[in-house]
Amino acid sequence: MKKLQYCVYVLYSLKDGKFYSGFTSDLKTRLTYHFRGSAKSTADRRPLHLIFCEYFLSKKDTLRRERYFKTSPGKKALKLILRESLVEYKNISPG
Template structure:
């Protein structure tokens, strides 16, 4: 199994989107500072995840989260919240 996931920074309240085959292990790496993109945004918590059959599907979903359509989907379904 593979997963697309969303982390939320407890420091700045921003989201990080990713994909992996082991969410717990990946979250640990993020919180240890081993991921450059989130190193200065620690601590992070798992906010949301989806399960996929293949790595490709998980990566495509990650890319969807990062798109305008994906952002709207996440907001419209109350998965993420952005106050403007």
């Protein structure tokens, strides 16, 4: 059986209340970069929380899902899927 190798992840910024979506084959290492401020794309948006993660067998499927989450309909879908979690995070003050 083939291993689920690729992951689409979504981070939520407590600073600006926005999502950041990305993909990786090593979630632990990638999150370390984001949380330490080593990733340029999110360095000025910390603190960040991992709010969603979805694994795939295929890199192509993973990239397709990541691109979808970066569209308006994809962001809307995330807000619906994560509506309870977002309520919780909006009650957390940054820092």
